[in-house]
Amino acid sequence: METYTVIVLLLAATIRVATPLLLAALAGMFSERAGVIDLGLEGKMLGAAFAAAAVSAVTGSAWIGLAAGIATAVLLALLIGFACITHRGNQVVAGMAVTIMVAGLGPTLALAWFDLGGQTPQLEGATQRFLGLTWPWANVAREHPVPGLLYAELISGHSLLVYFAAALVPFSAWVLYRTRFGLRVRAVGENPAAVETTGLSVTWLRYRAVMISGVLCGVAGSYLSTSASSGFVRDMTAGKGYLALAALIFGKWRPWPTLWACLLFAFSDALAARLQGVPLPLVGPIPVQFILALPYVLTVLLLAGFVGKAEPPRALGVPYSKSD
Amino acid sequence: MRTTRSLPRWVDVAVLPALNLALALLLSGAIIKLMGESPWQAFKLMLSGSVGSFDGLGYTLYYATNFIFTGLAVAVAYHAGLFNIGAEGQAYVGGLGVGLVALWLGDSSPWLVLPLAVAAGVVFGAAWAAIPAWLQAKRGSHVVITTIMFNFIASALMTYLLVNVLIKPGQQSPETREFGPHAFLPTADTVLAHFGISVGPSPLNAAFILALVAAVFVWALLWRTRWGYALRVAGENPTAAVYAGIRPSRVIVGSMLLSGALAGCLGLNELLGVQHRILLDFPGGAGFVGIAVCLMGRNHPLGIVFAAILFGLLSQGGSQLSFDMPKVNRDMVVVIQGLVILLCGAMENVFRRPLAWLFRRGATEVQR
Numbered sequence: 001m002e003t004y005t006v007i008v009l010l011l012a013a014t015i016r017v018a019t020p021l022l023l024a025a026l027a028g029m030f031s032e033r034a035g036v037i038d039l040g041l042e043g044k045m046l047g048a049a050f051a052a053a054a055v056s057a058v059t060g061s062a063w064i065g066l067a068a069g070i071a072t073a074v075l076l077a078l079l080i081g082f083a084c085i086t087h088r089g090n091q092v093v094a095g096m097a098v099t100i101m102v103a104g105l106g107p108t109l110a111l112a113w114f115d116l117g118g119q120t121p122q123l124e125g126a127t128q129r130f131l132g133l134t135w136p137w138a139n140v141a142r143e144h145p146v147p148g149l150l151y152a153e154l155i156s157g158h159s160l161l162v163y164f165a166a167a168l169v170p171f172s173a174w175v176l177y178r179t180r181f182g183l184r185v186r187a188v189g190e191n192p193a194a195v196e197t198t199g200l201s202v203t204w205l206r207y208r209a210v211m212i213s214g215v216l217c218g219v220a221g222s223y224l225s226t227s228a229s230s231g232f233v234r235d236m237t238a239g240k241g242y243l244a245l246a247a248l249i250f251g252k253w254r255p256w257p258t259l260w261a262c263l264l265f266a267f268s269d270a271l272a273a274r275l276q277g278v279p280l281p282l283v284g285p286i287p288v289q290f291i292l293a294l295p296y297v298l299t300v301l302l303l304a305g306f307v308g309k310a311e312p313p314r315a316l317g318v319p320y321s322k323s324d
Numbered sequence: 325m326r327t328t329r330s331l332p333r334w335v336d337v338a339v340l341p342a343l344n345l346a347l348a349l350l351l352s353g354a355i356i357k358l359m360g361e362s363p364w365q366a367f368k369l370m371l372s373g374s375v376g377s378f379d380g381l382g383y384t385l386y387y388a389t390n391f392i393f394t395g396l397a398v399a400v401a402y403h404a405g406l407f408n409i410g411a412e413g414q415a416y417v418g419g420l421g422v423g424l425v426a427l428w429l430g431d432s433s434p435w436l437v438l439p440l441a442v443a444a445g446v447v448f449g450a451a452w453a454a455i456p457a458w459l460q461a462k463r464g465s466h467v468v469i470t471t472i473m474f475n476f477i478a479s480a481l482m483t484y485l486l487v488n489v490l491i492k493p494g495q496q497s498p499e500t501r502e503f504g505p506h507a508f509l510p511t512a513d514t515v516l517a518h519f520g521i522s523v524g525p526s527p528l529n530a531a532f533i534l535a536l537v538a539a540v541f542v543w544a545l546l547w548r549t550r551w552g553y554a555l556r557v558a559g560e561n562p563t564a565a566v567y568a569g570i571r572p573s574r575v576i577v578g579s580m581l582l583s584g585a586l587a588g589c590l591g592l593n594e595l596l597g598v599q600h601r602i603l604l605d606f607p608g609g610a611g612f613v614g615i616a617v618c619l620m621g622r623n624h625p626l627g628i629v630f631a632a633i634l635f636g637l638l639s640q641g642g643s644q645l646s647f648d649m650p651k652v653n654r655d656m657v658v659v660i661q662g663l664v665i666l667l668c669g670a671m672e673n674v675f676r677r678p679l680a681w682l683f684r685r686g687a688t689e690v691q692r
Contacts, residue, residue, distance in 0.1 A: 037468075039468075039472075079666075080670075082671075083666065083670040083671045083674070084670065087671060087673040087674050088673060089669070089670035089671055089672065089673055089674075090407075090669055090670055091670075092407055092409070092468050093407075093615070093619070093665060093666075093669035093670045094666065094669070094670035094671075096409070096612070096615060096665060096669075097662050097663075097665035097666035097669060097670055098662070098666065099662075100612060100616075100658060100661055100662035100665060101658075101659055101661075101662025101663055101665075101666060102662070103655075103658055103662070104655040104656065104657070104658025104659035104660075104661070104662060105355075105655075105659050105662075106655075107653065107655040108355065108359070108652075108653065108655045108656050108659060109359075111359075111651065111652075111653055111655075112358070112359035112360070112651050118653065118655065234655075239476060242472055242473075242476065243476075245469070245472075246469075246473060249469060287484045287487075287488060289480040289481070289483050289484035289487075290480070290484070292480050293476065293477045293480035293481070296473040296474075296476045296477050296480075297473075297477060299469075299473055300455075300456075300459070300465070300470055300473050300474070300477075303459065303463075303465035303466070303469060303470060304459045304463045304465050305463050305464075305465075312466070
């Protein structure tokens with residue numbers, strides 16, 4: 001029975017860890033399927049986390065905070081778009097630059113506005129944060145652990161943003177594969193010149209894809225600072241943007257496989273937290289660092305073609321110009 | 325990496341970077357103003373803190389030493405058409421090699437331990453770059469992504485080693501014991517004291533000379549050898565390189581090995597020169613600053629040395645600033661770094677086009 005409880009709690013933790021990863025990975029998916037490398041995921045998330053926490057603290061509304069987070073991430077996405085789409089700059093450099101800039105800007109502005117050493121004030125209560133929602137009868141179900149705990153911990157008890165992220169997977173799959181816009185996004189990532197000959201604007205399509213990435217990164221960042229924790233702290237994304245990128249690659253730039261990759265990576269993260277210093281039968285305590293490094297090792301192996309093959313969109317990273 | 329329109333060389337090498345830096349500083353000044361401090365005052369404080377005294381200057385050059393190594397690392401790969409984002413991880417693992425030799429032989433002769441430490445830093449750094457390089461060359465895995473992944477793997481590996489293996493027994497913080505005294509690189513203040521010149525203490529040490537030597541070495545290798553020529557051709561035009569009989573996979577692996585080796589030398593400055601032990605996260609982001617340094621220095625060793633000193637000045641001036649202006653902290657320097665990378669690296673065409681237009685007009689007027 002105790003093992004059962006541990007496993008259920010582990011899975012619940014997996015869902016919470018997976019949420020920002022999934023949002024960021026799907027954000028990256030729209031950008032990269034349209035041919036724009038998204039190394040700015042980390043920065044856009046961090047910027048949104050700061051804006052959401054700061055605005056939520058000042059206005060007292062998590063919803064206004066979310067709007068501010070999304071607006072910030074979209075602005076950063078537009079900056080990347082301006083550099084990479086309009087001016088055909090190096091996409092890798094642009095993403096890195098935005099990430100580094102935001103890593104400094106967040107704590108700088110937080111210090112200036114709140115004077116708390118680079119943090120935002122502690123967010124309190126259900127108005128300033130997105131707290132877990134308790135579904136009907138969840139507390140009753142808890143009294144009958146099998147299978148009630150599954151309902152209480154896995155289905156119920158998460159914040160609205162978690163359910164949003166979950167719903168986003170089928171929605172993105174539908175947009176990408178079943179709508180005209182999705183077809184065009186995929187085409188512009190494979191062969192932009194062909195898209196241009198049909199009279200569509202490669203630039204405008206890519207801008208829209210990049211802005212979608214901004215919106216989703218905005219939600220991911222807001223989740224980090226107003227739902228998963230209660231405020232912004234320095235470097236709070238802690239590499240999640242890059243982990244999301246790894247998950248996107250591991251999911252071969254497709255929505256459903258990306259979801260499984262995010263869950264796998266999140267599970268290893270949750271497992272590492274739980275196994276900290278706990279001896280396992282036969283092998284003794286496993287160093288948590290090995291589990292934490294696992295997603296990156298797996299992604300490298302996949303990229304190398306040792307476990308499956310990840311084929312990136314063909315025009316990924318190539319600036320498009322009409323003239324050539 | 326393709327230039328859209330040709331500019332006079334001095335504009336490309338001097339005016340563009342200066343313009344980018346000026347704009348980055350202007351934007352940072354606006355942010356400082358926004359925070360209610362005087363940008364001009366901040367600028368003066370940064371200058372006096374970084375070059376106004378010998379120890380300030382020492383700190384500036386000490387930071388610059390790290391940035392020269394990582395800037396050169398990024399540049400060598402860049403010339404081969406590769407973007408090495410993994411300098412941070414390569415510096416971290418390279419430092420492990422440096423530190424292991426210093427721990428092992430620190431009590432023996434400096435003539436033994438120091439060359440071996442350099443060799444170990446070079447080998448460990450190159451080894452950490454070798455896997456992404458080989459994967460790019462043979463399996464087509466994009467080196468940008470794999471080097472990012474390797475940064476995280478390096479971080480996990482080093483945390484494991486420092487927490488579980490190398491930690492000094494009976495100690496809480498994950499650090500090794502101190503190196504033996506013969507593994508210390510001499511600092512500038514002690515050397516000057518030998519000649520009867522007394523200056524304030526600073527971490528500037530002999531690794532700065534090594535960094536300058538590395539810069540000359542990279543210049544000679546890239547512009548004065550057949551190997552360097554092949555590397556630059558392959559970076560400029562991979563197709564033409566193949567027709568010229570240059571094997572791309574060799575260039576990829578060779579350039580990345582050299583890149584990792586250069587990054588691996590950061591440990592000489594940071595560990596042998598200053599910390600005298602291996603500790604968590606000692607590269608402290610220098611691998612990423614290397615990208616800014618390389619872009620600003622226009623991928624040329626001389627430019628990289630100047631850009632590294634400039635970023636050293638920003639780092640030292642920034643920490644000085646945080647003492648004197650309570651509303652500004654060191655993060656401001658990170659903002660400036662990000663802005664420089666953005667303006668020099670990603671948005672260079674934004675300036676290039678108007679400048680090209682300006683200079684073409686100027687040229688036609690002269691013709692008339």
